[in-house]
Amino acid sequence: MAAERKPKEVPDLRTSARREQRLESIAGYWSDAGGAEFDRLVYERIRLGIMSVLAVNESLSFSELRDLLQTSDGNLSVHARKLEAAGYVACRKHFEGRVPKTEFRLTGKGRQALERYLNHMEALIQVTRG
Amino acid sequence: MTGQPLRTPSREPIGLQDRAFENLSFIRRTMESSASMTSVPGWGGVLMGLTALLTAALASRAQGGASWLLIWMAGGGVAFAVGMGSLIRKARASGVQLSRGVGRKFLSALSPPLAAAAVLTGVLYRGDLLDAVAGTWLLLYGTAVLAAGAFSIRIVPAMGLCFMVLGAAAFLTPPAWADAVLALGFGGFHIGFGWVIARRHGG
Numbered sequence: 001m002a003a004e005r006k007p008k009e010v011p012d013l014r015t016s017a018r019r020e021q022r023l024e025s026i027a028g029y030w031s032d033a034g035g036a037e038f039d040r041l042v043y044e045r046i047r048l049g050i051m052s053v054l055a056v057n058e059s060l061s062f063s064e065l066r067d068l069l070q071t072s073d074g075n076l077s078v079h080a081r082k083l084e085a086a087g088y089v090a091c092r093k094h095f096e097g098r099v100p101k102t103e104f105r106l107t108g109k110g111r112q113a114l115e116r117y118l119n120h121m122e123a124l125i126q127v128t129r130g
Numbered sequence: 131m132t133g134q135p136l137r138t139p140s141r142e143p144i145g146l147q148d149r150a151f152e153n154l155s156f157i158r159r160t161m162e163s164s165a166s167m168t169s170v171p172g173w174g175g176v177l178m179g180l181t182a183l184l185t186a187a188l189a190s191r192a193q194g195g196a197s198w199l200l201i202w203m204a205g206g207g208v209a210f211a212v213g214m215g216s217l218i219r220k221a222r223a224s225g226v227q228l229s230r231g232v233g234r235k236f237l238s239a240l241s242p243p244l245a246a247a248a249v250l251t252g253v254l255y256r257g258d259l260l261d262a263v264a265g266t267w268l269l270l271y272g273t274a275v276l277a278a279g280a281f282s283i284r285i286v287p288a289m290g291l292c293f294m295v296l297g298a299a300a301f302l303t304p305p306a307w308a309d310a311v312l313a314l315g316f317g318g319f320h321i322g323f324g325w326v327i328a329r330r331h332g333g
Contacts, residue, residue: 045156048153048156048157048160049156049160052156052157052160052161052164053160053161053164055161056161056164056165056166057164057165057166068163068164069160118154118157121150121153121154122150122154124146124147124150125147125150125151125154128146128147128150
């Protein structure tokens with residue numbers, strides 16, 4: 001009995017064009033200075049955590065942020081300063097009575113960068129899935 | 131020489147895909163654990179407050195403890211339905227799922243003290259201790275709101291605390307003041323805090 005022949009797979013041109021587009025956008029993200037800078041900064045989990053937490057909260061105090069991320073004061077201030085220097089996070093210092101308070105919020109640039117990063121991650125998954 | 135390809139196509143992308151998956155799930159987890167439940171209905175609270183004021187007016191004319199309790203329980207049922215309905219409506223409008231994430235935590239914290247209040251109401255009625263009902267309801271409702279408020283905007287736990295303080299004070303007031311105390315709590319606090327939530331947090 002002759003073995004059943006499988007039909008030869010014909011590549012779907014639309015799918016391969018979409019894949020091509022996604023690959024271009026992925027390559028574009030890394031070659032773009034903004035994308036590469038953000039990728040390098042959020043490689044550190046605490047920084048990605050700060051960005052994620054601030055994306056769903058209008059503003060958070062230093063202690064709230066520290067408790068949510070379960071990190072130390074020193075660690076948080078080092079990483080928050082790096083994000084502030086890059087312009088992704090804004091920091092406001094003020095007094096509540098006699099107690100000094102530090103409040104953090106995401107800047108427009110930070111929100112945009114996080115959105116681009118999320119899109120980039122999704123594109124990466126879709127492309128590698130094939 | 132063998133015909134093996136120099137590069138296997140699967141090797142490189144797997145690392146990238148894993149990292150992307152890991153990062154996305156980390157972001158999702160972090161966002162879910164830190165997000166505030168902002169779907170607390172302000173206007174729904176105002177409506178609950180108006181229901182309580184109407185209930186207090188009716189209950190003040192009740193003849194006997196059993197009918198007084200029945201009126202307040204019916205009023206509470208209506209207020210609960212109004213509150214839940216407006217909570218679901220606001221959550222839907224703002225894209226918050228009450229069955230998962232912060233919405234689920236909010237409801238999980240809210241429910242146990244309310245269930246305890248329901249059980250204790252039966253116990254107090256059977257023990258002929260209706261004088262303690264107002265304080266018990268306000269105290270346990272405050273506990274529920276304070277606990278759920280840990281996952282919500284800052285004004286919600288503040289409201290819970292006010293209910294708890296009023297509930298504790300209610301145990302010290304004469305039993306004849308029960309309707310006034312309940313009207314102040316379930317009526318006044320709901321209207322006052324509901325108004326502020328509605329104005330500041332989108333309805």
